[in-house]
Amino acid sequence: MPSDRNKTIRVEDLDSENLYKKVISDFSEFTDCINKTIHGDSIELLKKIPSKSLDLIVTDPPYNLTKDYAWTKFKSSTNELYEERLDLWMWELRRIAKDNASIYVCCDWKSSNPVFNIMSKYFKIINRITWEREKGRWASNNRKNCIEDIYFGVVDDNNYTFNLDAVKIKRKVIAPYKNEKWEAKDWSTEIDWNFRLTSPSNIRTDISIPFWSMPENTTHPTQKPEKLIAKIILASSNPWDIILDPFLWSGTTSVVAKKLDRKFIWIEQKWDYCVISSYRLELAEKDVSIQWYENGIFRERNTLQERKKDKSLFN
Numbered sequence: 001m002p003s004d005r006n007k008t009i010r011v012e013d014l015d016s017e018n019l020y021k022k023v024i025s026d027f028s029e030f031t032d033c034i035n036k037t038i039h040g041d042s043i044e045l046l047k048k049i050p051s052k053s054l055d056l057i058v059t060d061p062p063y064n065l066t067k068d069y070a071w072t073k074f075k076s077s078t079n080e081l082y083e084e085r086l087d088l089w090m091w092e093l094r095r096i097a098k099d100n101a102s103i104y105v106c107c108d109w110k111s112s113n114p115v116f117n118i119m120s121k122y123f124k125i126i127n128r129i130t131w132e133r134e135k136g137r138w139a140s141n142n143r144k145n146c147i148e149d150i151y152f153g154v155v156d157d158n159n160y161t162f163n164l165d166a167v168k169i170k171r172k173v174i175a176p177y178k179n180e181k182w183e184a185k186d187w188s189t190e191i192d193w194n195f196r197l198t199s200p201s202n203i204r205t206d207i208s209i210p211f212w213s214m215p216e217n218t219t220h221p222t223q224k225p226e227k228l229i230a231k232i233i234l235a236s237s238n239p240w241d242i243i244l245d246p247f248l249w250s251g252t253t254s255v256v257a258k259k260l261d262r263k264f265i266w267i268e269q270k271w272d273y274c275v276i277s278s279y280r281l282e283l284a285e286k287d288v289s290i291q292w293y294e295n296g297i298f299r300e301r302n303t304l305q306e307r308k309k310d311k312s313l314f315n
């Protein structure tokens, strides 16, 4: 019997008919698709978006894997064929990106080379972020796969948004060094714990995949965590910027964008996922919290005791 604490969102428990009414399947004016989930084929719909209209693109396309997900199947192909498919939509993304836009593309280790090859044809790749996805796929004769790459690219590496202060991490200081005047060296004390605000690196080890007791969890095996996407959106966009995700799945990018006051356009070919994303957007109207992001600061996991002492977080 499922636990009462199981918060997983399942399409079969939702009012699909009403939720689907909020989804559109076509548009004639660009303004009609702002803050909307569009049900359809990205390759076709991207052609209708005017050139230079997006500030940020965040996307998690189907990887080059044969995989049977809840309602859909993906089939792997050769790297050459996979690159041809990537090229179809990457070209369009470059066309619709503004001159100061950024793009993030998620991939696993197998699709990492093809994604790099095609993305670098159209964008300047300026970093590769590696996320340690704790729950790897096990194998008896191999290491389990626990990483995902996220390529960070820009149109112009002299002109792009990067809000460093918005993505600093509040990290517990293990060795609180002091200078010769006996003052704290780059750290502060809050109630009775010591912390330092540090810059994020391109390795993400503090973000778990969503699991059943988290309100953001859906039935998807590859759902991206809100915290991971929040760090991307905060760093690379400003309030009211327009963000696109052409392969939406369970709706994480749209939900986080809404919570962070960005405008959004989302495309997904499966109606079930459109329904889930509509539902999550409804929830985001009432609750804009993002787990581990409090008062403009990202907290590390396993710091609950320290966080409890910080009264400002729980007022």
Ligand SMILES: C[S@@+](CC[C@H](N)C(=O)[O-])C[C@H]1O[C@@H](n2cnc3c(N)ncnc32)[C@H](O)[C@@H]1O
Pocket: 040, 041, 042, 043, 059, 060, 061, 062, 063, 072, 220, 222, 223, 224, 225, 246, 247, 248, 249, 250, 251, 252, 253, 267, 268, 269, 270, 273
């Ligand atoms: C790996 S999933 C994305 C995961 C998502 N970022 C999340 O956090 O849940 C890829 C999604 O792209 C959708 N998709 C694949 N090809 C598409 C196309 N041509 N047009 C629109 N959606 C497509 C699939 O239905 C699937 O939902």
